[in-house]
Amino acid sequence: MITVKTIVEATKACTKMKDKFEFLGVTTDSRGVKPGELFVALKGENFDGHSYCAMALESGAAGVLVENPMDLPEDKVLIVQDTLVAYQEIAHAYRKSxxxxxxxxxxxxxxxxxxxxxxxxxxxxxxxxxxxxxxxxxxxxxxxxxxxxxxxxxxxxxxxxxxxxxxxxxxxxxxxxxxxxxxxxxxxxxxxxxxxxxxxxxxxxxxxxxxxxxxxxxxxxxxxxxxxxxxxxxxxxxxxxxxxxxxxxxxxxxxxxxxxxxxxxxxxxxxxxxxxxxxxxxxxxxxxxxxxxxxxxxxxxxxxxxxNAKLTEKRQQILHFGSVTAINDAYNASPASMEAAFKTLRQLFNAQGRGRSIAVLADMLELGENSKDAHARVGRFAAEAGTNLIITYGEEAKYISSEAAKLGVRVIHCKNGKEAAVELKNNLKEYDIVLFKGSHSMAVDKVIDMVFDK
Missing domain, CATH: 3.40.1190.10 (Mur-like, catalytic domain)
Known part of the structure; x- marks a missing residue:
């Protein structure tokens, strides 16, 4: 797939490996390393891939890309200043090839x-x-x-x-x-x-x-x-x-x-x-x-x-639990995607022609000083969509509930997702359509699991 020579030219790595040696792949995951691959030891806030180099070699890695050689076989090591930068340089060189x-x-x-x-x-x-x-x-x-x-x-x-x-x-x-x-x-x-x-x-x-x-x-x-x-x-x-x-x-x-x-x-x-x-x-x-x-x-x-299109999971994924329809849109959230989700909820509700529309919502993150206003707007989106019930949890999502309540929507604000699941279970009826949405770290998809015992 990619030779030692190409990697050295791209990254200025120091190594005793032969120029013509060809790696069969490049990976950053020591758990899934395959024989013949190069393992790149990335570092992050909570991990250091250097700790797994020996394991990667035992699993069949043909070499390791590191920032320091440690006690590793000299003929299996490529040394660079920054493994993340080098990983990117290798990918760029490979793409150009x-x-x-x-x-x-x-x-x-x-x-x-x-x-x-x-x-x-x-x-x-x-x-x-x-x-x-x-x-x-x-x-x-x-x-x-x-x-x-x-x-x-x-x-x-x-x-x-x-x-x-x-x-x-x-x-x-x-x-x-x-x-x-x-x-x-x-x-x-x-x-x-x-x-x-x-x-x-x-x-x-x-x-x-x-x-x-x-x-x-x-x-x-x-x-x-x-x-x-x-x-x-x-x-x-x-x-x-x-x-x-x-x-x-x-x-x-x-x-x-x-x-x-x-x-x-x-x-x-x-x-x-x-x-x-x-x-x-x-x-x-x-x-x-x-x-x-x-x-x-x-x-x-x-x-x-x-x-015949299929999307990555948790992006307006339609799930059916008996007569109840769930819209799993829980991967992430922003004001624009919330507005689009409520339009979809209303359109799906109108197409079905029975039941109620419900939304289980959590915080949208990374909105800075605009967060309160942005969450209040979501409350207005919900009201404009004719949503029958909103269940929210999270510090910021309370602004969704308060704004929607002012506009006549029935709301329940909860301490956490577990409480939200209990409230939804207690309020769910036949033919209801339920939208689940929030930022990824708010784990709104877990509410689906708790409610429907997935």
């Missing part, structure tokens, strides 16, 4: 992972595709994805997340994407960046230094994204403003969302029956259509991919 592989990079405040899944599904109808696993979209996850490229890989679909300025730029440099997608600009990471303008600036780093042979696929309905500049060819998508890939005739049913799209890329027109709910998923699908058409995917294959 795969000259025929195209990279599609996706960023945005919301919808990155769902868009990635839909893009990969469309492209996989014609090409050998790999994609970011789960949401491994940071300075460790992106190199992991790039190092998963295989000799027969034709396209890699990668997700790029950030928590501050400069981070998307660094990830873009690693991946060298041919096509980029920006889904939207929202309030996620407001605590760290301070304003939507700064968040937009951070996201737009993915557009820097792109050339006319590159393609930038941009949300034409998003004010900040639609005003971004780049040297790449621009393809816009949306359902409100006039776009190159345009969605219309959106209808929500108990089984998903149908819509029609027209494309100025190829002149195509298609009808999609998406097994997902909500206008936000239509937007994600339109981005996938734009990418698909950029790579020459036919209307028939786009329809086939989207009509």
């Amino acid at each position: 795969m000259k025929n592989v195209k990279v599609v990079a996706i960023t945005g405040s919301n919808g990155k992972t769902s868009t990635k899944d839909l893009v990969a599904a469309c492209l996989a109808t014609k090409f050998k595709v790999i994609k970011t696993e789960a949401n491994f979209n940071n300075e460790i996850g992106l190199p992991k994805t790039l190092l998963n490229i295989r000799p027969d890989t034709e396209i890699a679909v990668v997700e790029m997340g950030m928590r501050g300025l400069g981070q998307i730029r660094a990830l873009k440099t690693l991946a060298e994407p041919n096509v980029v997608v920006i889904t939207n600009v929202g309030e996620t990471h407001m605590e760290l960046l301070g304003s939507l303008k700064n968040i937009a600036k951070a996201k737009s780093e993915i557009l820097e230094d792109l050339l006319p042979e590159n393609t930038a696929i941009l949300n034409g309905d998003d004010y900040y994204v639609s005003h971004m500049k780049t040297g790449a060819k621009i393809v816009t998508y949306g359902i409100i403003t006039k776009n190159i890939v345009q969605g219309s005739e959106i209808k929500i049913s108990e089984t998903g969302t149908s819509f029609t799209y027209t494309s100025l890329i190829t002149g195509a027109r298609g009808s999609i029956d998406l097994p997902l709910f909500g206008e936000h998923n239509v937007m994600n699908a339109l981005a996938a259509i734009a990418v698909g058409e950029t790579f020459g995917i036919s209307v028939e294959n786009i329809k086939k991919a989207l009509n």
Whole structure:
């Protein structure tokens, strides 16, 4: 897969290993190391991979990349100043060596992972595709994805997340994407960046230094994204403003969302029956259509991919427990994704035509000084959606309940998720539809397990 010589040239590592020796893979997980792989000893706040180097070698690792040699065999060690930087440099060198592989990079405040899944599904109808696993979209996850490229890989679909300025730029440099997608600009990471303008600036780093042979696929309905500049060819998508890939005739049913799209890329027109709910998923699908058409995917294959789409778990995952429907959207939360979730809840409730709509909500994190107002807005979203009952827990989520209560919604605020589960059990009735949502660390999905004994 990658030779010692390539690694030394990329990282300036010191080693007694032979230049021509070829590692069969690169891993940072000592528990899953495979024979012939290079184990990279990363360090974090609560762990140090150097402690597991001997174990990795015993498990068959052909070598270890470390910052200090310790008591390890000299002919198995590559020494660098910083193992994380070296890991990234190895991934970049490997990506550059795969000259025929195209990279599609996706960023945005919301919808990155769902868009990635839909893009990969469309492209996989014609090409050998790999994609970011789960949401491994940071300075460790992106190199992991790039190092998963295989000799027969034709396209890699990668997700790029950030928590501050400069981070998307660094990830873009690693991946060298041919096509980029920006889904939207929202309030996620407001605590760290301070304003939507700064968040937009951070996201737009993915557009820097792109050339006319590159393609930038941009949300034409998003004010900040639609005003971004780049040297790449621009393809816009949306359902409100006039776009190159345009969605219309959106209808929500108990089984998903149908819509029609027209494309100025190829002149195509298609009808999609998406097994997902909500206008936000239509937007994600339109981005996938734009990418698909950029790579020459036919209307028939786009329809086939989207009509059978499956998303990463905990992203508006529909679960059925007898007559009760649960919407597991518990992976993460922001004001924009909360608004989209309540629209979906209302549309699904209207399509079902019976029962009640309920929401179990927890804190949205990293909103800084805007947190109180942002949570209050969620209370208003809930009221506007006609939600029958809201159950909340968390210090910030109390502002959701208080605002919703002012607007006439029945609310129950709880100390923790366990109490929220008890309250939901006590209030649940046949044919209820329940939305579960909050930031990842609030573990709202555990409430589902407690209520329905999963």
